[in-house]
């Protein structure tokens with residue numbers, strides 16, 4: 001057992017609190033991991049969309065990473081929005097060889113439809129960051145970009161998960177079904193087994209930050225020593241509750257509720273199998 005599990009997020013910000021670094025830190029805190037953050041871009045955004053973006057200078061991203069890595073153990077890390085190739089190079093260089101699970105949320109476009117990373121960065125991410133991952137967590141459009149194939153059916157989702165691991169060398173792939181119809185079903189391929197995680201679809205427009213919250217929850221559980229399967233299973237439960245109790249805040253797509261399980265008086269414990 002790790003006494004103080006330390007989880008790091010490397011991502012962009014959301015001043016309205018629903019997505020990005022803010023969602024990640026709230027999730028780490030809620031799941032009792034010590035949360036740390038390296039900011040890649042300051043994003044002026046809210047529930048309606050992205051208003052403007054300021055990229056942090058490369059040197060400063062590098063220094064933030066050094067500040068953390070030179071001083072504090074990182075038991076698991078995640079990346080979210082990494083806006084361009086130069087940032088990806090700095091981050092790849094710093095996390096290569098780190099002995100900790102790495103979860104990549106391959107953030108490309110916000111729920112609002114606003115692009116969050118440069119077009120050419122998608123290819124660099126696939127070729128250079130994916131092979132470093134323990135897990136990558138694409139939604140349907142992101143899985144389509146990664147594989148170059150369109151996804152219409154459950155079988156397409158499963159095939160995408162397998163391809164992302166077998167062809168592009170991700171450690172494991174979790175293809176998320178938030179953008180499909182019917183049950184909210186995600187497929188995890190770990191290189192040998194395909195696992196299914198399913199929950200009832202909640203009828204809400206408040207899904208701002210669901211991807212960030214889910215990948216942060218997986219990272220938190222991994223920082224505590226959970227297996228990949230246990231971490232995804234527990235995180236799926238956490239994100240489902242966070243969507244079920246999401247807020248109608250703002251005039252757009254409202255945020256998830258990181259307090260949801262506490263509200264229901266549940267403990268955020270790992271599922272063991």
Ligand SMILES: Nc1ncnc2c1ncn2[C@@H]1O[C@H](COP(=O)(O)OP(=O)(O)OP(=O)(O)O)[C@@H](O)[C@H]1O
Pocket residue numbers: 109110111138139140176177178179184185186199200201202203204207208209210211212214236239240243
């Ligand atoms: N309406 C919903 N009801 C229940 N679960 C949902 C719903 N929408 C998404 N999910 C689940 O939330 C998790 C995040 O999936 P999703 O596909 O929405 O990711 P995403 O698109 O990266 O999120 P984001 O909205 O942050 O971009 C997945 O487990 C997905 O199945």
Ligand SMILES: Cc1ncc(COP(=O)(O)O)c(N)n1
Pocket residue numbers: 011012013014019020021043045080081107109110111112116207208209210211212
């Ligand atoms: C900084 C940042 N990172 C990620 C997302 C994606 O989250 P969503 O698609 O739910 O808006 C976002 N909006 N902002």
